[in-house]
Amino acid sequence: MTDKVTVRVQRYRPEEDAAPWEQSFEVPYSEDLSILDALNQIKDQQDPTLSHRWSCRMAICGSCGVMVNNEPRLACKTFLRDYRDRGPVQVRALDNFPIERDLVSDISGLVEHLETVQPWLIRARESPVGEGAYLQTPEQMQRYAAFGQCINCGLCYAACPQFGRDPAFLGPGALALAQRYNLDSRDEGAAQRMQWLNADVGVWSCTFVGYCSEVCPKDVDPAAAINRGKVASDLNYAVNLFNILRGKDNA
Amino acid sequence: MRKPYVQRQRADWWLRNPAYRRYMLREATALPLLLYALLLMSGLYQFTRGEAAFLAWLALLRSPWLLALHGLALAAAQYHAVTWIALVPKILVIDSDRLRVSPATVQRVHQLGAVTCNAGLLVLALLLLRAAGGY
């Protein structure tokens, strides 16, 4: 006798459906079974028309973000054993993104936001590689290390009601990425990136709900990144104001 | 054929998750404080209308409803302050090659500041009360 678990999967087939609906599947339970394993099992053996994204199975590629019982989760890092005795497990496409099909979200908005914040090392002068590596102590690296762990899975965007309200909001991932470079001792681009922090869709659109940091599977703490961005934005404002008052308007 | 389904944010989104409810509770701490501010302003207004009006306003303050509002406003302010200070070390990071202050210190300074301000206000109130003849 094998134990079975009921998984309720959201379906949306753009060529047939007007709106998403829910389909139930029974999956044989095992202790190691992740939500991703369950979805693959359903696709292989029960309904090949189910579409979902996945690749690495080890929580590093960022493909398999879904809502599990209304929480944003990586399917490969979420296990059915943690949902036993709590009734059926519900799996939906990530909140706040358009649904391309079934569990596949249209994340192009997220990727555009990442591209916006100039996420590359900016230097006034780039040294030739012949001169060797830029020095950076472990302490200096530590200052941006957490913000550099983002796998772009989009869970924080699904967790962010401000992004849900306004998809133009650059959002937790992109703003954390901007801070990752701003806080890198090798980078000199913070002034250029300030326009994105300061923008209407920048850090001030964040009301510090903080749920983004709770759901982050890589402990990036984007809420901290954004709110540190607010401190930087304030300082920038104060400095500009001071310069204007001294007649050195650089605006 | 492509036809992405756009998910609209539901009006009750903030009821649907404990994290959102905690957030809204924190945001809602502004409401008792708003009422409290209105109450103080009405006192000021009564004061400008003369002694009798002001005394009537003072008497009104003794109503259980308004005592409850005071308690609620105090609790809200404390909750807001405590949760705020808990987050400060993550936001106010002083860590550069020249100056480094540990997150624990940043937090302690804020806690100390909050306690000092609260205690200061309390002492000030007691002093004023005594000066006013122990009303």
Add this chain to the structure above:
Amino acid sequence: MNFQQADMVIVGGGGAGLRAAIAAAEANPRLDILLLSKVYPMRSHTVAAEGGCAGVIQPHDSFDAHFDDTVSGGDWLCDQDVVDYFVRHATEENLRLEHWGCPWSRKPDGSINVRAFGGMKIERTWFAADKSGFHILHTLFQTSLKYPSIRRCDEYFCTDLLVEDGACAGIQAIDMRNGSHTVIAASAVILATGGAARVYRYNTNGGIVTGDGMALAYRQGVPLRDMEFVQYHPTGLPGSGILITEAARGEGGVLTNRDGYRYLQDYGLGPETPLGEPRNKYMELGPRDRLSQAFWHEAQAGRALATRRGEAVNLDLRHLGEARINERLPFIRELARTYVNVDAVYEPIPVRPTAHYTMGGIQTDRHTATALPGLFAAGECASVGLHGANRLGSNSLAELGVFGRVAGEQAAARAGQGPVLDPQRLLAQAEDNAARLDALRESSGSESLAAIRDAMARAMEEGAGIFRLPGQLQQTCTAIAELKERYRKLGLVDRSRAFNTEWLNAIELGYLLDVAEAMAHAALARQESRGSHQRPEDFPRRDDAQFLKHSLVYRAADVPRLDWQDVVITRSQPAERHYGDAGQQEAKP
């Protein structure tokens, strides 16, 4: 049918593809460069590489030493001119990544730190904790955004190479969002599609690693080279096959059998090194082929642990202590906790060998050019001649930089002066391909996709695994042929176009079967044991007289055609491979 024109197109957005795109954009900023991938670039499997990236940096190290380790590690099947070029350019590529922001782990003074790795005599593995591939990939992706001439087609699935007048003239792809077919005309095409270890049942690879580029080239008559050489990584998690980096051993982790005995000393890798003092090219820092083979023997002798996820040995990190594990191996700790419920600080991690890397691939010359003019290949999908019969850990991430750049520059040079392409002829070709693909989507045969895929993975594991036994290898060849036959009778359920992953998986299965066929037949033809290709029963020895040669597999109507190509030997004559004390005695100038 959509039509687009580009100066050059790169298929695959992993480390090699991104590096090629950047190199091309820098070589000629006027080029219109199209980077096409079936996933968003940061999903590419480069992301899962953990341990690090080779490059000579220490004062007491030398290019010659890196060369020698690579050539002997590859059991002398490496093209030595290629290895020479590689070792001389790996460090500059690592530095370039650093200048683009890659957070390589540092020494306290801020300079680059390196760690020990299997088969490397001197520490030369640059690392970013144990997420080296993740940081390399994200650095390259983010840096690529700087170049306006790099356009991306994310989630476009490449289905065909287009060939006109004997030269590559572009590619054809499916836009996954709506299932429509697209032609992209370009006079230079780079394949950077990664490996194919998904042909095996237990592997470290992501679901996307299905040998697409290898099969695409193979179908156009380009030979696949050295396909019999598939690396089993000695330490994957039992059950899932998830990778536990070699750096765990580089940092001092040890392997023990069910008796707590460090069994590697019985396999020519000893004597036992003291706990916490790993020694290069000894014991756990031997090469991957030897370690995986030692596991097999231990399991045969009944000295492996029986876990509910299958047979395993223990990888013990406990003596490293929590602080060092958190600093150097935080991801390993997270993976072991999540996937086998083991905290590496307090318990050993169960591990077993799993298929990891395809040493072989699309045959290229040392400038990454394939036999088809206009077609280039780089990274794991290519066989540029670097890895020989066994790759050393951390050489493949370095390869992405070195040969990704070469491919980008070579393709850019051709794109600048390529022939003028005739859209009508390409479209005519593409319509035929589209008809074939759409017929597949609507196929209503009796065979199930998952059943064929699983049967293939089992057959490869049985006959073309760590040890290739005579009867089983032949059976695998037969089984693959049968599965290709069954594939023709595939039945699909999903008739839709929008993000139809059943359809795309079916195309991928076609790729996998082609690659599996090439691997199995190359393994059958190589009647010797060398590096990762071991035939202990019928051909237990290396045979330089006959097989100091690259195998070439050409697609043919029935069974693939085999041919052989000389290995380029410049200064290192084939010798016995020795590790442990035996290697020490041999290592004379």
